Amino acid sequence: MHFGTGFSMDEAIKVNSLVMQFGKFRAVDGISFSVNKGEIFGLLGPNGAGKTTTIKMLTTLLKPTSGNAYVAGFDIVRDSNNVRKNIGIVFQDPSLDDELTGRENLDFHAILYNIEKNQRDKKISQILKLIELEDKADDLVKNYSGGMKRRLEIGRGLIHEPKVLFLDEPTIGLDAQTRRHIWDYIKKLNSVHKITIILTTHYIEEADYLADRVAFVDHGKIVALDTPRALKDKLGGDIISMQVQTGLASLEKGLKPLKWIKAASTHDGRIDLTVDEGEHQIPRLILIAEKHNATISSIELHKPSLEDVFLHYTGKNIRDEEGEGWKGRIRAMHAKRNR
Amino acid sequence: MQKGIDKMEINAVYVLWLRDIKRFIRAKSRIIGILMMPLFFLLGLGLGLGSLIHLSTGGSYLDFIVPGIIGMSLLFTAVSSGTAVLWDRQFGFLKEILVTPNSRISIVIGRILGGASTALIQSVIVILISILIGFNIHMSPALILAPVFMALIAATFIGLGLTLGSFISDFQGFQLVTSFFTMPLFFLSNGIFPISVLPQFVKYITYANPLTYGIDGLRITLSGSGTFSIWTDLAAMLISTAIMIALSAYAFKKTDVG
Numbered sequence: 001m002h003f004g005t006g007f008s009m010d011e012a013i014k015v016n017s018l019v020m021q022f023g024k025f026r027a028v029d030g031i032s033f034s035v036n037k038g039e040i041f042g043l044l045g046p047n048g049a050g051k052t053t054t055i056k057m058l059t060t061l062l063k064p065t066s067g068n069a070y071v072a073g074f075d076i077v078r079d080s081n082n083v084r085k086n087i088g089i090v091f092q093d094p095s096l097d098d099e100l101t102g103r104e105n106l107d108f109h110a111i112l113y114n115i116e117k118n119q120r121d122k123k124i125s126q127i128l129k130l131i132e133l134e135d136k137a138d139d140l141v142k143n144y145s146g147g148m149k150r151r152l153e154i155g156r157g158l159i160h161e162p163k164v165l166f167l168d169e170p171t172i173g174l175d176a177q178t179r180r181h182i183w184d185y186i187k188k189l190n191s192v193h194k195i196t197i198i199l200t201t202h203y204i205e206e207a208d209y210l211a212d213r214v215a216f217v218d219h220g221k222i223v224a225l226d227t228p229r230a231l232k233d234k235l236g237g238d239i240i241s242m243q244v245q246t247g248l249a250s251l252e253k254g255l256k257p258l259k260w261i262k263a264a265s266t267h268d269g270r271i272d273l274t275v276d277e278g279e280h281q282i283p284r285l286i287l288i289a290e291k292h293n294a295t296i297s298s299i300e301l302h303k304p305s306l307e308d309v310f311l312h313y314t315g316k317n318i319r320d321e322e323g324e325g326w327k328g329r330i331r332a333m334h335a336k337r338n339r
Numbered sequence: 340m341q342k343g344i345d346k347m348e349i350n351a352v353y354v355l356w357l358r359d360i361k362r363f364i365r366a367k368s369r370i371i372g373i374l375m376m377p378l379f380f381l382l383g384l385g386l387g388l389g390s391l392i393h394l395s396t397g398g399s400y401l402d403f404i405v406p407g408i409i410g411m412s413l414l415f416t417a418v419s420s421g422t423a424v425l426w427d428r429q430f431g432f433l434k435e436i437l438v439t440p441n442s443r444i445s446i447v448i449g450r451i452l453g454g455a456s457t458a459l460i461q462s463v464i465v466i467l468i469s470i471l472i473g474f475n476i477h478m479s480p481a482l483i484l485a486p487v488f489m490a491l492i493a494a495t496f497i498g499l500g501l502t503l504g505s506f507i508s509d510f511q512g513f514q515l516v517t518s519f520f521t522m523p524l525f526f527l528s529n530g531i532f533p534i535s536v537l538p539q540f541v542k543y544i545t546y547a548n549p550l551t552y553g554i555d556g557l558r559i560t561l562s563g564s565g566t567f568s569i570w571t572d573l574a575a576m577l578i579s580t581a582i583m584i585a586l587s588a589y590a591f592k593k594t595d596v597g
């Protein structure tokens with residue numbers, strides 16, 4: 001085994017200033033991070049951030065322009081074959097042979113990873129059950145729907161139970177129910193089989209639900225890295241937004257001395273407050289409003305999400321279609337205050 | 340440990356071979372497609388032109404041309420099998436193959452064996468049809484070497500196709516480049532005329548062309564007479580196959596998954 005500078009036995013992945021240059025364009029611009037054994041690590045970022053390119057380098061499909069990385073203890077360039085022995089990957093883009101059946105795709109994969117015949121059949125039927133393709137297993141993949149292909153693809157990546165599993169946007173294009181199943185299975189692979197998992201995703205909930213730690217990637221760089229909890233905590237708390245019909249001024253005055261309100265602002269009859277554990281503060285606020293003869297027409301509670309964290313660090317949303325209206329304004333507020 | 344690795348390599352060869360066979364059997368229209376060209380050549384060259392030609396070496400032109408046509412159809416299907424790499428890249432399956440812990444050489448060997456097996460089936464069909472239209476197959480013990488020559492011709496040129504397919508990713512470009520290779524390879528061989536009738540400098544070119552030895556080997560084993568000795572032919576084909584396997588394994592290592 002090669003242990004490079006600063007490589008520790010507890011690290012499943014160690015990345016040092018990895019760069020990928022396509023012509024004049026730097027898709028990955030000096031990324032460094034490490035993933036502990038047994039961890040689920042998330043890479044979050046908008047389209048074109050360089051997530052897939054990073055994964056391709058770590059899975060030996062692309063040779064980095066500079067920098068180095070170790071996966072399962074092996075150098076991705078010098079020892080790529082040993083890296084390949086220890087990893088599994090579910091690609092973002094399709095990678096099935098659609099002139100073969102679903103079962104054949106799984107079977108061929110299992111043979112390529114040297115799984116014995118009896119083991120193989122057992123594993124394959126387990127996987128087919130998980131991805132709910134038992135009754136379609138012997139149809140040609142070209143007759144599958146998009147979601148079925150995706151499920152097959154995920155199932156294939158899980159068969160050989162690698163040490164490190166790369167999932168590039170695993171649940172893209174799946175319905176909510178299947179997504180849940182897959183999430184639970186990913187969790188199980190991680191907790192029961194001790195597989196280290198690195199996943200990229202656009203789905204904030206996915207990263208939030210699955211990842212022990214999250215790295216935000218933007219323009220080929222990591223802009224923030226921590227546990228989802230810690231990242232959200234850095235934003236300073238929940239936001240309660242009250243639409244006040246009458247008595248705005250007296251309510252404002254009444255709120256001012258309260259220590260548990262960390263920040264407040266008013267726009268067009270709406271008061272936005274930053275507090276901890278917002279759900280417990282709402283009843284108190286209602287009582288205070290009554291005391292000051294203010295009438296509140298609506299109260300909304302906004303808990304910071306990883307989306308807000310991303311906005312905070314980059315000034316933009318992961319998926320640009322969001323961020324308009326009230327939510328957008330609240331997020332902008334988070335971003336401004338914490339910058 | 341060493342044993343485990345060997346087993347894996349054999350697995351890779353087996354899977355890629357099996358995949359080719361399954362795809363071949365399923366694609367009925369493709370089977371007909373690859374039989375069309377040799378059939379037209381058999382009819383046009385073998386029967387049409389053959390009725391006008393009397394070989395100085397004796398024997399019928401049909402008996403002379405059938406091994407040439409088999410060599411040609413092996414050449415064309417083999418080289419164009421390189422498009423499989425392009426399709427695999429297009430459909431992303433190339434990534435799946437390249438990320439598995441198998442050496443590039445076993446992947447290439449698996450593909451070559453798969454392609455060679457289907458090419459063999461194709462050649463046998465062409466021979467059977469030739470016999471129907473008057474080809475006198477020469478019955479001798481050497482006949483058992485005919486499939487060996489067919490496989491080696493296929494392997495050599497599948498190697499060429501895979502090499503080209505590894506470097507070229509657009510389909511039109513691939514077609515252009517392969518015809519740039521296949522046409523001279525075929526016409527500058529002993530496929531449609533004996534080497535003896537060629538001018539000296541063209542002779543040298545045909546001597547450097549592996550197809551010449553492949554077709555000569557087929558002539559000896561199928562029609563009973565050739566230019567070189569069967570061992571020369573066999574040695575030349577084994578060497579060219581080895582070189583092309585090595586070259587395509589190297590190219591495959593360098594290929595971009597797209």
Ligand SMILES: Nc1ncnc2c1ncn2[C@@H]1O[C@H](COP(=O)(O)OP(=O)(O)OP(=O)(O)O)[C@@H](O)[C@H]1O
Pocket residue numbers: 022025027045046047048049050051052053054092
């Ligand atoms: N082979 C290539 N040649 C040139 N540019 C490339 C190549 N591959 C990727 N890029 C560019 O690199 C950038 C990063 O791409 P990448 O696929 O890594 O993004 P991503 O973070 O995975 O995005 P998405 O969320 O859309 O999947 C993009 O701008 C892309 O156009």
Ligand SMILES: [Mg+2]
Pocket residue numbers: 051052053092168
């Ligand atoms: Mg991507």
